[in-house]
Amino acid sequence: ARFPIGRNVRINPRLRLAVWQDAASGHRRETLMPAFRLLLNARNRYRLELEVGNDQFTRTDGAGDQKASGRFFNLGYRADF
Numbered sequence: 001a002r003f004p005i006g007r008n009v010r011i012n013p014r015l016r017l018a019v020w021q022d023a024a025s026g027h028r029r030e031t032l033m034p035a036f037r038l039l040l041n042a043r044n045r046y047r048l049e050l051e052v053g054n055d056q057f058t059r060t061d062g063a064g065d066q067k068a069s070g071r072f073f074n075l076g077y078r079a080d081f
Contacts, residue, residue: 014036016034047078048077054070
Protein backbone atom coordinates (compact mmCIF):
# COMPACT_ATOMS: atom_id res chain seq x y z
CA ALA A 1 0.00 0.00 0.00
CA ARG A 2 1.07 3.59 -0.55
CA PHE A 3 -0.17 6.53 1.47
CA PRO A 4 0.80 10.03 0.32
CA ILE A 5 1.33 12.63 3.02
CA GLY A 6 1.61 15.95 1.28
CA ARG A 7 3.25 16.32 -2.08
CA ASN A 8 6.75 14.98 -1.37
CA VAL A 9 6.27 12.35 1.35
CA ARG A 10 4.85 8.84 1.07
CA ILE A 11 4.51 5.99 3.61
CA ASN A 12 4.49 2.37 2.48
CA PRO A 13 3.58 -0.21 5.13
CA ARG A 14 4.78 -3.70 4.19
CA LEU A 15 4.06 -7.20 5.43
CA ARG A 16 6.05 -10.12 4.07
CA LEU A 17 5.12 -13.69 4.93
CA ALA A 18 6.98 -16.72 3.62
CA VAL A 19 6.21 -20.37 4.41
CA TRP A 20 8.28 -23.31 3.20
CA GLN A 21 7.54 -26.95 4.00
CA ASP A 22 9.25 -30.16 2.90
CA ALA A 23 6.58 -32.85 2.56
CA ALA A 24 9.09 -35.71 2.81
CA SER A 25 10.87 -34.68 6.00
CA GLY A 26 8.24 -32.47 7.62
CA HIS A 27 10.68 -29.56 8.01
CA ARG A 28 8.98 -26.18 7.99
CA ARG A 29 10.20 -22.58 7.88
CA GLU A 30 8.11 -19.46 8.49
CA THR A 31 9.29 -15.89 8.11
CA LEU A 32 7.25 -12.82 9.03
CA MET A 33 8.58 -9.34 8.25
CA PRO A 34 6.47 -6.27 9.05
CA ALA A 35 8.07 -2.96 7.99
CA PHE A 36 7.40 0.70 7.29
CA ARG A 37 9.01 2.51 4.40
CA LEU A 38 9.21 6.30 4.15
CA LEU A 39 9.90 7.98 0.79
CA LEU A 40 10.93 11.64 0.57
CA ASN A 41 11.15 13.33 -2.82
CA ALA A 42 14.02 15.75 -2.31
CA ARG A 43 14.35 17.38 -5.76
CA ASN A 44 13.23 16.60 -9.27
CA ARG A 45 15.47 13.55 -9.69
CA TYR A 46 16.33 12.48 -6.13
CA ARG A 47 14.48 10.42 -3.54
CA LEU A 48 15.46 9.48 0.01
CA GLU A 49 14.23 6.10 1.29
CA LEU A 50 14.04 4.91 4.89
CA GLU A 51 12.80 1.45 5.91
CA VAL A 52 12.45 0.14 9.47
CA GLY A 53 11.11 -3.28 10.37
CA ASN A 54 11.19 -6.51 12.33
CA ASP A 55 12.12 -10.01 11.12
CA GLN A 56 10.70 -13.10 12.86
CA PHE A 57 11.86 -16.58 11.87
CA THR A 58 10.58 -20.00 13.03
CA ARG A 59 12.05 -23.33 11.93
CA THR A 60 10.51 -26.68 12.81
CA ASP A 61 12.33 -29.96 12.32
CA GLY A 62 13.02 -33.21 14.19
CA ALA A 63 14.94 -31.35 16.90
CA GLY A 64 11.98 -29.07 17.69
CA ASP A 65 11.24 -25.39 17.10
CA GLN A 66 13.93 -22.77 16.65
CA LYS A 67 12.89 -19.14 16.82
CA ALA A 68 14.84 -15.98 16.06
CA SER A 69 13.98 -12.34 15.59
CA GLY A 70 15.74 -9.12 14.75
CA ARG A 71 15.23 -5.56 13.68
CA PHE A 72 16.50 -3.86 10.56
CA PHE A 73 17.04 -0.32 9.35
CA ASN A 74 17.78 0.64 5.73
CA LEU A 75 18.59 4.13 4.49
CA GLY A 76 19.28 4.93 0.87
CA TYR A 77 18.72 7.30 -1.99
CA ARG A 78 17.73 7.11 -5.64
CA ALA A 79 18.73 9.32 -8.50
CA ASP A 80 16.79 9.08 -11.75
CA PHE A 81 18.75 9.90 -14.92
